[in-house]
Amino acid sequence: MFNQFIQKYNLPKYRISQLYTQYYKNLISSWDELSTWPKDLRESLKKEIPFSNITFISSTESQTKDSIKVLFKTPKNNYIESVLIKEKDRNTVCVSCMSGCPVGCIFCASGQMGLNESLTSNQIIDQILYFARYLKGNGERVSNIVYMGMGEPLLNLENVPRSILTITDKDKLAFSKRRVTLSTSGYVQNLRIFLGKKLGVKLAVSLHAPNQKLRDMLMPNVSKKNSLVELFKILDKYTKDTNKRVTYEYVLLRDINDSVASAKELSKLLKHRLALVNLINYNENECLPFKKSKRTILFQKILQENGITCTVRKSYGEDIKGACGQLAVAQWER
Ligand code: SF4
Structure with a gap:
């Protein structure tokens, strides 16, 4: 900058x-x-x-006061959102790397917007600085950063790595690499390029399906051109080279990917891999036909019985429309 x-x-x-x-x-x-x-x-x-390269528009705090979602506008008049998640031992900022998202996962509000704009590294950093200044007022700090907001980080391959360098530079934001996580929907070639940069941050993959066919249905744009076989080839190499665990995100959609058979299939897929599954309860959206699963506990139990480490992501701010992209969509439609 x-x-x-x-x-x-x-x-x-x-x-x-x-x-x-x-x-x-x-x-x-x-x-x-x-x-x-x-x-x-x-x-x-x-x-x-x-x-700042983005303009604050509004913020919404959850009733439980454990998350704050902020809507910003870029100079090109596109909306982006960022979330601060407050826990006992950490304050995590979830940043967006795009306005909208070109991946088009059929259950995701951001995906329905398509891509408006890729953010610059400064615009990504500005989201973190906004919350860092906010927390400073209470004598607190941002402790973790996750690239899990709007957009696909590996489709913004120029600016996302640049922002990570600023975040981890000891003269700048000075975050430990272990406290930064990049989440991707699985663009194999771009993942290879990203890992080649050896930035050392943690990796999460939005899996959402235990097999190719269901993934093709839920995440067609990325899945059809980036097969699970190819994706796991590179992820297996990554875990072998680094001995680092990959987090697999799995949003549970009622009667779509939450059956006992799906849980068993997912267990089989990850059985001998260094993996953590993070189950996500779906935040329903009136514009989309998907429903929240009623089998979260059962799904988790099956994975655990099969030796897979599995957590359920605490659901933050459903009352502030906390699911991916929903706040920005609401603003966009006004
Ligand atoms: S789930 Fe993530 S990758 Fe898929 S459309 Fe939404 S923001 Fe994009």
């Missing part, structure tokens, strides 16, 4: 360090607070670099 400015003004190291410290670590809320810089330099910065 600052490279051109730094070059143009030939800034010495100590000025760059002052800027990064104030902006990324002290979390100033406007350029006027960059008091360690002389006024003329600060004024130039103010004229040339927007303090």
Whole structure:
């Protein structure tokens, strides 16, 4: 974000360090607070670099006060959303990497919008900084970041890795790589390129089906061109090379992918793999025909009986339309 400015003004190291410290670590809320810089330099910065590349529109807090969803607008007038999930031991920010999503999973509200715009790395970072400043007011910090908001991170291969470098740079946001998770729907070739960058962040895969046929139905755009066989080839290599576990997300849709047979098939698929299954209760949306499963506990039990580590994702903010993309869709349709 600052490279051109730094070059143009030939800034010495100590000025760059002052800027990064104030902006990324002290979390100033406007350029006027960059008091360690002389006024003329600060004024130039103010004229040339927007303090944020996205505009806050609204925020909604869940009744249980454990999640806050924020709607932002980009300069191209597209909406994006980010969520802060508060738990006892962590504050996780879920960022979007696109407005809308081109993957078009048939159960997902973001998927129905199609792609409006891919975000720049600065726009991704701005979502994190927004919540970091918000939490600072309560003496708290963002502890974890997940790329699980709107969009497919591996279809924004220029800006997502760039944003990860800023997040994990010790002079900038300085997050441990273990506290950053990228979630993909499974674009094999792009996953290969991403893993080749060796950014060291954790990996999650939106699986949502235990076999090719059902995945083709639920996630046609990605599934038909990226078979489960090819996907697992690269994931198996990843776990072998890194000894890191992959998280598999599985949204339970009533009478679609939540049968006992599906649970057994999923168990078989993951049995000898370093895997954690994260079951997700579906947040129903009036625009889509899918229903929340009634078999979550049974599904989890079957996986566990088959030796698969399995958690059920705590459902955050159903009352704030907390499922993927729904808040932005509501705004979009106004
Ligand atoms: S579930 Fe994720 S990948 Fe699929 S359409 Fe929604 S945002 Fe895109």
